Amino acid sequence: MRKYVIMGVQGSGKGTQSELLENDLDLVHISVGDIFRWHVQHHTKLGAQVRRTMNAGELVGDDLVEKVVRDRLDQHDWNFGFVIDGFPRNGRQAEFFMETYDLDGVIHLELPDDEVRRRVLSRRLCPGCGMDYNLIADRPKVEGRCDICGTELIVREDDTPEALAARLRDYHEKTRPVLELFRRKEVVHDVDARPAPEKVQQEIRRVLDLPEYQPASVMS
Numbered sequence: 001m002r003k004y005v006i007m008g009v010q011g012s013g014k015g016t017q018s019e020l021l022e023n024d025l026d027l028v029h030i031s032v033g034d035i036f037r038w039h040v041q042h043h044t045k046l047g048a049q050v051r052r053t054m055n056a057g058e059l060v061g062d063d064l065v066e067k068v069v070r071d072r073l074d075q076h077d078w079n080f081g082f083v084i085d086g087f088p089r090n091g092r093q094a095e096f097f098m099e100t101y102d103l104d105g106v107i108h109l110e111l112p113d114d115e116v117r118r119r120v121l122s123r124r125l126c127p128g129c130g131m132d133y134n135l136i137a138d139r140p141k142v143e144g145r146c147d148i149c150g151t152e153l154i155v156r157e158d159d160t161p162e163a164l165a166a167r168l169r170d171y172h173e174k175t176r177p178v179l180e181l182f183r184r185k186e187v188v189h190d191v192d193a194r195p196a197p198e199k200v201q202q203e204i205r206r207v208l209d210l211p212e213y214q215p216a217s218v219m220s
């Protein structure tokens with residue numbers, strides 16, 4: 001069984017890398033953000049609590065995150081292991097988590113802040129159909145228009161330079177103690193998140209001693 005934590009700033013490709021790991025290694029990707037989004041969409045009690053917190057402009061509390069992760073792991077549907085993202089959020093949770101689940105490693109995706117800004121600030125959204133675009137990687141065919149429905153693309157409300165700077169500050173502040181603790185136990189693997197996703201995945205597998213990643217184009 002393989003148990004990993006994946007850490008990285010917004011835009012570092014945590015979701016993509018976790019999916020690539022989960023695909024052929026049968027790991028379960030546990031994303032705290034996805035769990036919260038699910039609860040909000042399905043109007044659960046927890047979802048209402050999360051929505052209230054976010055509407056007040058606050059971050060979901062560490063204790064609530066911890067409870068959600070525990071409940072999720074208690075389902076024991078991860079026979080081959082898991083990759084968890086969005087947890088732990090503080091040193092105490094990291095310590096507890098490491099002891100309880102006997103982690104195999106922490107993947108730390110490293111992306112310089114200026115590259116995060118470049119990636120995040122190039123995101124565009126179609127308010128008509130919800131399609132995401134990126135002016136670097138997924139440009140619309142006609143500038144500023146959705147390929148699917150033709151609606152004019154917009155910038156997400158929280159993708160302003162100021163909001164991003166605040167999120168980056170918050171991320172570094174919260175992450176530092178967790179990373180330090182993991183580093184003391186020597187389980188952290190730093191991976192450069194700047195190359196293309198397939199390259200990053202290959203590097204992750206190399207440092208974790210996992211079977212090599214075969215891009216789909218090579219397999220078919």
Ligand SMILES: [Zn+2]
Pocket residue numbers: 126127128129130131146147148149150151
């Ligand atoms: Zn559209």
